[in-house]
Amino acid sequence: MPFRLLKFALSKEHPEPRMFRQPDRLKSNYDAVIIGGGGHGLAAAYYLARDYDIKNIAVLERGYIGGGNTGRNTTIIRSNYLTPEGVKFYDESVRLWQDLSQDFDLNLFYSNRGHFTLAHTDSSLRTMRWRAEVNKHFGIDSELVDPSEVQKACPMIDMTCGGHAPILGALYHAPGSIARHDAVAWGYGRGADLRGVEIHQQTEVLGIQIESDRVTGIETSHGTISTPRVLCAVAGFTPRILDMVGLRSPIQIHPLQAMVSEPMKPWLDPIIVSGSLHVYVSQTARGELVMGASLDPYELHSTRSTLDFAEGLAAHMLELFPFLSHVKVVRQWAGMADMTPDFAPIMGKTAIEGFYLDAGWGTWGFKATPVCGKTMAYTVANDRNHDLIQDFSLSRFERYELVGEKGAASVGH
Template sequence: MPLRLLKFGFSNKYPEPRMFRQPDRLKSSYDAVIIGAGGHGLAAAYYLARDHGMHNVAVLEKGYIGGGNTGRNTTIIRSNYLTPEGVKFYDESVRLWQDLAQDFDLNLFYSTRGHFTLAHTDASVRTMRWRSEVNKHFGIDSELVDADAVQEACPHMDITCGGQAPILGALYHAPGSIARHDAVAWGYGRGADQRGVEIHQQTEVLGITVESGRVTGVETSRGKISTSRVLCAVAGSTPRLLDMVGLRSPLYIHPLQAMVSEPMKAWLDPIIVSGSLHVYVSQTARGELVMGASLDPYELHSTRSTLDFVEGLAAHMLELFPFLSHVKVVRQWAGMADMTPDFAPIMGKTAIDGFYLDSGWGTWGFKATPVAGKTMASTVANDRNHELIEDFSLDRFANYALVGEKGAASVGH
């Protein structure tokens, strides 16, 4: 660490201000309580205060800011989905992403790279063409390209994948980007705090009080709160919170793992995704390769990482990039992916008045952070589902009105 930075850190003359306050105690009542201080919860708090004038808001977090799936993902941002509902929703998110750094006055390391979803079979090529046409219909920059275009964009790739699964083409999405996940959480947290929102870390929710079908309060490890609005944004912990209000959902929880390599000279500009090989990879500004795969095949409420995952992902990475055989893996992690049967989120009002749900994000929640926060803030403030999330309501499963996003949301991240 440079001596100049150490001198600044220990200096009393130029103290660095805290990112946000740490309230000493909970107030007895709030206009709204948000459970979960990840990207979605903090974004909702930020937009509630900024756009709807709701400042008497508490965000409750059992652990620490960004300690859940917000800090346990691979930071890929895109909008090349398959269904009209998904395309419109994520396209609005990409638009919001582009202005976030300016909104926060904080460097989010947002970097537009281009996103290749590889096709290894004729069936995959047909699916990529289908997705491309849907995207173009809604004005999304997305096109089917051949193997030569993939090779030109990434000359280091073995286009034959060791002869096991040759690349026939890809869906190319030029706006595909990455950003720094912890900066996003802290940016939304600071913005909400500056507008009067209280963020309470190390505060566990023990119960939610419901009277005559309406939310009236929240019981926490630090006392009781009166409120008429509660937003649940806790990803893999959603089933436990739903039990508190007597609601059921079709969510099932699977671990989703990722890993990162040692830093190296920049060589991979685009984001590369292969559903057939269960690989997605990008390179950070520091030169690390951030890599992920598909969900672990078992249901488990755990963030434990495994050697089996590293071995499997490393083998597939070497099929694409054989020259990486000497590169070291320096760390790995896991998140709890809350999956839905149709691979689309569950958002909006519920059968309990005043209880709102932001869940079912599976493997695609980070890219939706801005639009999820903005639409949920509108829903909470107006007690009416925002138009962009009307098709994502919990009751679609009872009404057999599933969205069907699996073709574009499973391993594409």
């Protein structure tokens, strides 16, 4: 490091402000409390303060901000979903993503790459065509392409996939992008903090107080507080919070693992996804390959990562890119995916007055971060579900009005 840069860094004349404050203690009451200091919770706090002037908010995080699924994902952003509900919702999110760096005055490393979902069978090719037509109907830039287009965009790929799963075509989604996940949490956290929101880390929720089917307060590891509005945005911990208010959901928790390689010179510009091989991969600005696979096939409330996963994913990666056989894996991790039966989220008001839910994100929560913040802030501020989330209510399971988003999960979930 140059001496002049080190001198500047250590100078008291140019102090670097903290990303956000660390409040000493909880106040006795808040206008709203958000449980979960990940991207969704912090985004909701940010938009509540910015758009609705509700600033007396506490964000409660049992660990550290962004330490849950926000920091345990593969950072892919897209809107090429299958249902009209999903397409409209995620398209709004993509639109919001494009301006976030300017909103935060923080580089999120948002990078538009293009997204190829590979088809290896006739049936998967039909599904890609279906998704392309639904996308086009709503003005989303998606199209079915032949193998030559895949080869042109990614010359390093083995089009035969080891000779047993030849690529027959792909769904190409031009807006597909990646971003830096931890910077998203920091950006929303700093933006909320600057507007008066309190972020309390290492603060666990122990109970939720309810009187006459209405929220009145929160019991935490640092004391009890009064509030008329509570937003739950805790991903894999959702069933535990719902138990506190006597609500049930069809959510099941499955581990979702990923891993990253050592840095390499840039060679993979697009995002490549194969549902048949259970692989999705992109290359970061630092040259690392970020790789993911399908859900673990068992229900488990844990973020452990396994050797079996790393071996299986590495084998499938080599079917796509045989030249990677000498590349090292430097780390791996797991998140807790809260899966719903129809692969769509659960959002909005609940049977408990003042208790709002943002859950059921499974494998697609990161890409929805901005739109979740916007729509949940609207819902909490107005006590009315935003139009974009009307079809995602918890009550849809009682009415058997499922959304049916499984065909757009992109990997074999």
